[in-house]
Amino acid sequence: MTDFTPIASLIGGVLIGLSAVLLMLWEGRTAGISGIASRLLPPYRDDALLSRFGFVTGLAAAPFAIVTFTGAQISQTVSSNLPLMIVSGLLVGFGSVYGKGCTSGHGVCGLSRLSMRSLVATASFMASAIASVFIIRHVI
Amino acid sequence: MSFLVNLGFGLLFGIGLLFSGMSDPAKVLNFLDLFGTWDPSLAFVMGGAVIVTFVGYRLVFRRGQPIAGEQFHLPMHDDIDRRLLAGSATFGIGWGLGGFCPGPALTALGLGASGTLVFVPAMILGMWAARILTDGPARTRTA
Incomplete structure (x- = not known):
């Protein structure tokens, strides 16, 4: 069980949205993390490498910023089944780039632009994720 | 300059992920477990983010153009193809197995859980494979 946290989740969502809007205002780019992260790898197609590197550095620095400035403890539970996490990582990395977007690119930025493509993609990954959890927790 | 500005945006995004619970796989998996220990919290993350982005994008x-660029880079195609669905x-499927999508995994990296430490390299390998498969070999740079 995890606690129902609508207020914290809503505030977190607002911060994510704010970041996406600022990135569009400044860079003119969507805040799709799979796109930003995968384009740190070659082949390079444009000159936004430094911007992407900055964004990912900020993402990775977030827990240190929270702990340093608020002293709050960050609790999380990650599976220690390492083979499972490796398979999961391969599927997430490959699928999000092959499908041109993940939770942020299709789910937040795409839906906000009322993109039909992103709506279909979001429905598709939500459905397969729910099915994946159902099979692991209730079938196997 | 663009590095530091984007670092700020990434930091804001990451703090949002941590605050929302999105970077806790236990919470994500319970959100996806509709027929078990369902925790609907993360619907509020999506809701909050989409509302702010919907309004903010319009503004x-x-x-006519972004502050630090000449044009907005938006996906132009709107076709639903097999590649998008597959x-x-x-x-x-991968998200349901581990509970991490790309952003939260990168943000959780510094928390140092062993599952995260193997997930992120695997994810990057998967991304690279998809880039190579779809993007073709590097074009030769012209001076």
Whole structure:
């Protein structure tokens, strides 16, 4: 069980949205993390490498910023089944780039632009994720 | 300059992920477990983010161009193809297995859980494989 946290989740969502809007205002780019992260790898197609590197550095620095400035403890539970996490990582990395977007690119930025493509993609990954959890927790 | 500004945006995004619970796989997996220990919290993350982005994008697009660029880079195609469906479905299966999508995994990296430490390199390998498969070999740079 995890606690129902609508207020914290809503505030977190607002911060994510704010970041996406600022990135569009400044860079003119969507805040799709799979796109930003995968384009740190070659082949390079444009000159936004430094911007992407900055964004990912900020993402990775977030827990240190929270702990340093608020002293709050960050609790999380990650599976220690390492083979499972490796398979999961391969599927997430490959699928999000092959499908041109993940939770942020299709789910937040795409839906906000009322993109039909992103709506279909979001429905598709939500459905397969729910099915994946159902099979692991209730079938196997 | 663009490095530091984007670092700020990434930091804001990451703090949002941590605050929302999105970077806790236990919470994500319970959100996806509709027929078990369902925790609907993360619907509020999506809701909050989409509302702010929906309104914010409209305000931003009133400008002709972004502050630090000449044009907005938006996906132009709107076709629903097999690649979109197959890729998204594959991503979802992986998301349901581990509870991490790309942003939260990168943000959780510094928390140092062993599962995260193997997930992120595997994810990057998967991304690279998809880039090579779809993007073709590097074009030769012209001076």
